[in-house]
Amino acid sequence: MPFQYLTNFPLDDAVQTYLDALNTHGLSYKTEEIPIGLALGRITSRAVYARICAPHYNACAMDGIALSARITFGATETTPVRLQESDFVRVDTGDPLPAGCDAVVMIEDVIEEDGQVSLYAAAAPWQHVRQIGEDISAGDMILPSFTEVTPAGMGAMLAAGVMKLETVKQPVVGIIPTGDEIVPPTEHPGEGDIIEFNSTIFSSMLTQWGCLPRVYPIVKDRLSEIEALLRKAVDECDAVILNAGSSAGSEDYSAQAIRSIGEVVLHGIAIKPGKPAVLGLAQNSSQAGLVPVLGVPGYPVSGILVLEHVFKPVLQQLTCRQPEKIEHVQAVVSRRLNSSLKYREFIRARLGLVNGKTVAVPLNRGAGVVSSFVKADGIIDIPQDMEGYEAGQSVDVRLLHSLDEIARMLVITGSHDPLLDEVADIMRRTWRDSLVASSHVGSMGGIMAVKRGEAHLGGIHLLDEASGTYNIPYLKKYFPEGGVVLVECVERIQGLMVAPGNPKGIQGFADLPRLSYVNRQKGSGTRILCDYLAKENHLDTAQINGYEREEFTHTAVAAAVASGTADAGMGILSAARIYGLEFIPICPEQYDLLIAEDALQLEAVQRLLEVLKGPEFAERLKKLGGYTLNKPGEVRPWN
Numbered sequence: 023m024p025f026q027y028l029t030n031f032p033l034d035d036a037v038q039t040y041l042d043a044l045n046t047h048g049l050s051y052k053t054e055e056i057p058i059g060l061a062l063g064r065i066t067s068r069a070v071y072a073r074i075c076a077p078h079y080n081a082c083a084m085d086g087i088a089l090s091a092r093i094t095f096g097a098t099e100t101t102p103v104r105l106q107e108s109d110f111v112r113v114d115t116g117d118p119l120p121a122g123c124d125a126v127v128m129i130e131d132v133i134e135e136d137g138q139v140s141l142y143a144a145a146a147p148w149q150h151v152r153q154i155g156e157d158i159s160a161g162d163m164i165l166p167s168f169t170e171v172t173p174a175g176m177g178a179m180l181a182a183g184v185m186k187l188e189t190v191k192q193p194v195v196g197i198i199p200t201g202d203e204i205v206p207p208t209e210h211p212g213e214g215d216i217i218e219f220n221s222t223i224f225s226s227m228l229t230q231w232g233c234l235p236r237v238y239p240i241v242k243d244r245l246s247e248i249e250a251l252l253r254k255a256v257d258e259c260d261a262v263i264l265n266a267g268s269s270a271g272s273e274d275y276s277a278q279a280i281r282s283i284g285e286v287v288l289h290g291i292a293i294k295p296g297k298p299a300v301l302g303l304a305q306n307s308s309q310a311g312l313v314p315v316l317g318v319p320g321y322p323v324s325g326i327l328v329l330e331h332v333f334k335p336v337l338q339q340l341t342c343r344q345p346e347k348i349e350h351v352q353a354v355v356s357r358r359l360n361s362s363l364k365y366r367e368f369i370r371a372r373l374g375l376v377n378g379k380t381v382a383v384p385l386n387r388g389a390g391v392v393s394s395f396v397k398a399d400g401i402i403d404i405p406q407d408m409e410g411y412e413a414g415q416s417v418d419v420r421l422l423h424s425l426d427e428i429a430r431m432l433v434i435t436g437s438h439d440p441l442l443d444e445v446a447d448i449m450r451r452t453w454r455d456s457l458v459a460s461s462h463v464g465s466m467g468g469i470m471a472v473k474r475g476e477a478h479l480g481g482i483h484l485l486d487e488a489s490g491t492y493n494i495p496y497l498k499k500y501f502p503e504g505g506v507v508l509v510e511c512v513e514r515i516q517g518l519m520v521a522p523g524n525p526k527g528i529q530g531f532a533d534l535p536r537l538s539y540v541n542r543q544k545g546s547g548t549r550i551l552c553d554y555l556a557k558e559n560h561l562d563t564a565q566i567n568g569y570e571r572e573e574f575t576h577t578a579v580a581a582a583v584a585s586g587t588a589d590a591g592m593g594i595l596s597a598a599r600i601y602g603l604e605f606i607p608i609c610p611e612q613y614d615l616l617i618a619e620d621a622l623q624l625e626a627v628q629r630l631l632e633v634l635k636g637p638e639f640a641e642r643l644k645k646l647g648g649y650t651l652n653k654p655g656e657v658r659p660w661n
């Protein structure tokens with residue numbers, strides 16, 4: 023296959039070019055008549071008018087007596103009007119107003135005395151009567167065109183004798199997953215198998231947008247097979263998403279397949295992730311309609327962004343839904359962000375309100391890191407003509423959660439330990455409105471984040487080589503003026519995680535030169551410990567294979583060992599257990615929380631301290647293993 027040169031259209035131009043092309047070819051929504059009972063959330067395609075009045079008869083609005091108001095005139099507290107049974111009709115709410123009557127008196131105001139009925143107030147004509155058409159008059163417009171049907175709207179239509187309405191047909195959107203290595207979801211994928219989950223993400227997004235997703239079976243990387251399934255999908259659907267194979271690889275057939283059954287409007291957008299998207303179209307041969315066909319990059323984050331930015335505006339033309347307002351916020355970015363001048367970049371970020379400023383902590387930028395979307399509170403939008411931002415600069419962030427939620431977020435930035443997730447979970451179970459955003463940037467990263475006022479607190483475990491003590495020497499160095507408190511958390515065991523059965527017979531740190539190693543990032547407490555142990559053991563780290571290979575969490579190191587790409591890595595027992603690894607204890611260390619003094623009184627911080635002191639925390643840590651609890655949650659004097 024000849025190499026395909028991708029274009030580099032700015033995003034807005036690409037979307038406009040695509041919409042123009044689709045509209046030129048006559049892209050249009052379809053309509054269908056549906057019963058009212060199925061209309062919730064649907065969009066009207068034409069105005070709905072009342073067929074009958076509601077109410078369609080004069081109805082009593084209260085339980086009581088119906089009468090002619092005239093006969094009550096003159097009744098007062100002191101001069102009641104007395105009525106005979108023949109002067110009125112006893113009625114219940116909803117009864118038709120009896121002939122000759124024009125008012126209802128509530129039963130509470132009807133005084134029965136001496137076998138007679140007395141009224142101590144006059145009735146006004148038409149009081150407590152729901153007159154014909156009070157709610158809706160026949161011929162009234164109940165809903166205008168292109169309006170979303172609400173529960174009350176459904177009731178109003180039925181009340182007005184409308185049994186069916188004409189709506190915009192929900193577009194059926196076909197999703198075709200492709201790839202030789204793609205397998206249906208399974209708990210036990212083979213090596214090289216990629217679990218097919220994009221179609222589930224895309225289906226759910228489409229459902230949220232008012233479309234009907236239809237997922238086709240996974241098709242192999244064979245042009246003829248992709249073309250055949252694409253042809254079928256175009257004939258069966260109103261829009262089609264062809265997933266993966268969008269790039270320039272030898273088995274990337276999306277653009278070719280779309281071109282062979284229709285037209286590629288453009289291939290390549292100046293965004294990252296998402297650049298190799300293919301914007302195409304084809305004719306539906308059975309219904310002679312135009313079908314937008316989108317070639318979506320295989321990486322899930324790329325796919326989500328392309329769907330959101332490129333396909334959503336197209337689908338909104340088919341669903342006739344209005345784009346919802348996108349909320350933005352200016353936030354201070356917590357670390358340097360590089361960006362290419364060639365692309366507009368979208369970077370997922372956690373957000374929190376610290377010291378009155380909104381802080382954005384960028385998450386993993388990888389296009390394959392779908393979990394970054396799970397954690398993200400917003401998307402940092404770096405324009406194409408920017409080279410990036412320095413830490414502390416203000417950035418534009420598209421909000422994924424409300425500002426109210428972000429204001430409640432407890433921002434924890436520092437060293438990674440699974441206990442933080444357990445604390446967050448206990449908080450959530452105890453107080454449902456608790457929100458915790460924790461980012462793993464290592465102990466030194468935590469110190470800096472708290473110092474810059476960009477985190478409420480951070481986990482730290484920093485060994486001071488000179489004194490052999492933990493944490494306090496660092497606080498003295500970095501916070502000479504105070505402003506932070508140190509809260510006791512846990513003592514935990516650091517050790518070498520090795521393959522089950524310890525096939526390499528590893529005894530301790532001194533064995534590293536004969537192994538392949540996986541390390542933690544510089545600035546993490548574990549890395550500082552490794553560097554210290556290397557010195558103690560007189561090891562030249564340049565001679566240790568993999569010493570420069572850096573992972574950001576204990577579990578990522580454990581995963582590397584479990585996958586066999588490293589013989590050993592330093593970490594905590596709980597991480598080794600998760601991956602079924604053997605654990606060679608090396609030394610205990612103190613893992614504490616560094617809390618900004620200003621943050622100490624926050625409700626969220628107080629809740630966290632309460633959790634640390636409680637029984638559930640102790641129980642959960644016992645299960646995780648490798649921790650000793652002395653006085654968790656207690657403030658430790660340090661200066």
Ligand SMILES: Nc1nc2c(c(=O)[nH]1)N[C@H]1C(S)=C(S)[C@@H](COP(=O)(O)OP(=O)(O)OC[C@H]3O[C@@H](n4cnc5c(N)ncnc54)[C@H](O)[C@@H]3O)O[C@H]1N2
Pocket residue numbers: 199200201204216217218219220221265266267268269270271274295296297298318319320321322324389390
């Ligand atoms: N030499 C080049 N290589 C790549 C380029 C490039 O410009 N030159 N672009 C990179 C970029 S950027 C992206 S994005 C990807 C696009 O990849 P494709 O659309 O061609 O997709 P595949 O290579 O087939 O798959 C990539 C990756 O996506 C995941 N995937 C695919 N389908 C699914 C699915 N249904 N469910 C879950 N995950 C899926 C999977 O991890 C694949 O490995 O290309 C780069 N390469």
Ligand code: MOO
Pocket residue numbers: 293294295296297298319321324389
């Ligand atoms: O465009 Mo790819 O989507 O940058 O990762």
